[in-house]
Amino acid sequence: MKFLNFNKVLCLSPHPDDVEISMMGSIMKYPGTQFDILCLTRGGAKGFDDTNKLDRRGEVKNVWAETNCVNVSLYNSKFEYFEDTNEPGWINFIENEFIKKNNYDCIFIPTAEDSMFEHRFVNGFGAALCRSSLIGLIEYHISSTLNTWQPNLFVSIKREYKTKLRALKHFESQSSKGYFKKQMLDAFHSNFQCSKRGLNVVEQFKVIEMFGGINQ
Helix, strand or coil, rough: HHHCCCCCCEEECCCCCCCHHHHHHHHHCCCCCEEEEECCCCCCCCCCCCCHHHHHCCCCCCHHHHHHHCEEEEEEEECCHCCCCCCCHHHHHHHHHCCCCCCCCEEECCCECCCCHHHHHHHHHHHHCCCCCCCCCEEECCCCEECCCCEEEEEEEEHHHHHHHHHCCCHHHHCCCCCCCHHHHHHHHHCCCHHHCEEEECEEEEEEEEECCCCC
C-alpha cells in the first residue's frame, strides 16, 4: 500500500521527534511509500533547551528501530541549529542535497498555523522547494498546531497506534514534556468528525498542492 500513491516523499522535521509524533503511524501503515526524514536540527533553540545536550538525533534511530519499518531513511542536516544559516541557506541546502538528487512526489512540512516559530519557519520552505516542479505539498498536524488550522486528510492508525506509543518512549529526553503523556497523545490523535465515522485514532494532514499524474 502507498500513501496517496506516492513512491517517495521527503518529510522535513524541524527537530528530532516532530515527524515521529505527527505521522509515524501513517508511515508504518503505507510500506509501499519510501519516506525520507530529514531532521534539520539537533533540538530546540540554541542556548534555551537543556535537552540539546543529549543525543536527540540518536533517539530518532532508537524510535524507528522499535517499529521495524523498512520504508524509512533517516538523514540529519549539516547544521545543528536554525541560527547556523539563513532562510536561503536552508532552502539551498535542502534543494541541492535532496530535491535535485531524488525523484520526490511530495514534501511534508509542519503547519503554518503553529505556536512554535521554528515550525512556522520550516513551513515557509515548502513553496520555495516546490516552485518549479510537480512535487506536492502537505502539512502535518503537530502538538503545537493551532486550533484555527483545518485538516482535510485523515489517516486511521488504529492498528499502528500501540507500536507508535511504544516507539515514542525512546524519546527519553522528552519524557517529562506534557505532550508525550498517554492522555495527551490520545487527545492529539482524536478528531470529532472522524470519531462520528468510527475512526477513533487518526493522524491529520492538510493537502496544500497536489498534481495529477505525478507517478506516470
